Amino acid sequence: MTSADAGRAPRVFIVAGEHSGDHLGAGLIRALRERAPGVSVAGVGGDAMAGEGLSSLFPLSDIAVMGFVPVVARLPQLLRRIRDTADAAVAAKPDVLVIVDSPDFTHRVAKRVRASAPGIPVVDYVSPTVWAWRPGRAPAMRAYVDHLLALLPFEPAAHLRLGGPPCTYVGHPLIERLDALRPDAAEAAARSRPTLLVLPGSRRSEIQRLTAVFGDAVGLVAERVPGLDVVLPAVADRADEIRARVRSWPVAPRLVMGEAAKLAAFRSARAALAASGTVTLELALSGVPMAVAYRVSPLETWLRFVVKVPSIVLPNLILGDNAFPEFLQGACTAEALAAAVLPLMGDTPARAAQLAAFARLDGAMRIAPGSTPSAEAARIVLAAASAPHRP
Numbered sequence: 001m002t003s004a005d006a007g008r009a010p011r012v013f014i015v016a017g018e019h020s021g022d023h024l025g026a027g028l029i030r031a032l033r034e035r036a037p038g039v040s041v042a043g044v045g046g047d048a049m050a051g052e053g054l055s056s057l058f059p060l061s062d063i064a065v066m067g068f069v070p071v072v073a074r075l076p077q078l079l080r081r082i083r084d085t086a087d088a089a090v091a092a093k094p095d096v097l098v099i100v101d102s103p104d105f106t107h108r109v110a111k112r113v114r115a116s117a118p119g120i121p122v123v124d125y126v127s128p129t130v131w132a133w134r135p136g137r138a139p140a141m142r143a144y145v146d147h148l149l150a151l152l153p154f155e156p157a158a159h160l161r162l163g164g165p166p167c168t169y170v171g172h173p174l175i176e177r178l179d180a181l182r183p184d185a186a187e188a189a190a191r192s193r194p195t196l197l198v199l200p201g202s203r204r205s206e207i208q209r210l211t212a213v214f215g216d217a218v219g220l221v222a223e224r225v226p227g228l229d230v231v232l233p234a235v236a237d238r239a240d241e242i243r244a245r246v247r248s249w250p251v252a253p254r255l256v257m258g259e260a261a262k263l264a265a266f267r268s269a270r271a272a273l274a275a276s277g278t279v280t281l282e283l284a285l286s287g288v289p290m291a292v293a294y295r296v297s298p299l300e301t302w303l304r305f306v307v308k309v310p311s312i313v314l315p316n317l318i319l320g321d322n323a324f325p326e327f328l329q330g331a332c333t334a335e336a337l338a339a340a341v342l343p344l345m346g347d348t349p350a351r352a353a354q355l356a357a358f359a360r361l362d363g364a365m366r367i368a369p370g371s372t373p374s375a376e377a378a379r380i381v382l383a384a385a386s387a388p389h390r391p
Contacts, residue, residue, distance in 0.1 A: 009038030013094035017102025022046035031378035086112035095385035101126040114144040131158035138164030171373035183267040190268040201275035209295040216334030219250035233262035271344035284315040289354040291340035323357035
């Protein structure tokens with residue numbers, strides 16, 4: 001039996017479990033409508049998906065919960081929302097179910113849908129990090145995921161090696177923001193000035209563990225770089241805490257607020273000192289040389305025994321090369337960070353090597369000319385909706 005009847009617009013059920021997935025889902029809905037104007041979309045999402053016409057089954061805040069204690073406290077509601085979502089998906093009889101990131105929630109929904117309505121194909125948008133830890137998740141996904149859409153170019157090969165479901169690289173959403181990340185001529189010229197971006201993270205635990213050592217490192221860099229301008233992009237709900245913590249820094253940073261101001265700072269920065277995370281990929285695509293650091297609690301250090309990657313820096317993983325220096329746990333000292341940042345402020349072989357790595361990164365992340373990650377994802381989702389389904 002086939003999915004949509006000939007001439008009928010496809011029906012797509014999309015489930016996002018947190019705000020990052022909401023933005024991915026919004027881009028997907030927009031791209032689906034461009035390729036199939038009559039497409040019908042239902043499911044679970046937040047404000048971004050609502051802006052594309054989705055009427056969510058319930059507010060995203062019902063399920064967007066982080067941290068062990070909050071999850072336990074709201075476990076009955078989360079389990080109920082998993083059941084509600086799966087039941088609604090089955091009742092809607094969609095031509096395809098798309099689950100977006102948040103595997104703790106969305107994969108449980110997919111399993112229930114597969115058990116009740118095995119004929120509905122399931123597309124998973126964003127691969128769990130099976131290549132870093134718990135690789136057994138990859139083959140387990142084959143039971144309820146028919147196609148996986150990868151944001152990182154090495155993930156299809158990782159799933160093939162681990163026995164995961166069919167997987168296609170569609171591109172990272174940051175590719176759609178290159179115009180906002182890349183400097184114009186005036187901003188590129190401004191990169192000759194000694195402007196250092198400092199990004200200690202957005203989570204409270206990151207700010208608590210990294211702000212002091214970053215400040216000490218900035219002080220050491222300032223001793224060697226006259227006129228050092230330090231810029232610290234901050235999210236609004238962490239700004240007061242950051243201001244309190246940077247008062248003791250030997251060089252006062254300029255705090256900038258909001259996404260537009262952050263991107264403007266990226267486009268004119270000479271170098272960066274950053275916490276590990278997606279921001280390192282933003283910096284790399286913007287062409288900002290960087291040193292990367294991270295610290296976790298003593299309780300979390302056990303993860304080093306189960307994490308199976310040679311780097312925690314996304315651009316390094318994409319390139320298969322530790323092009324951008326990282327300093328973790330005990331190696332994260334002010335002296336080490338300053339020693340890594342200082343060469344990036346001048347015209348040195350270390351800076352030239354990172355600039356060359358940025359060019360290789362562009363090649364590694366390339367997708368079809370003229371396409372976007374959302375468009376590539378929509379193409380595969382619609383193909384799944386129109387393909388013969390299992391009985």
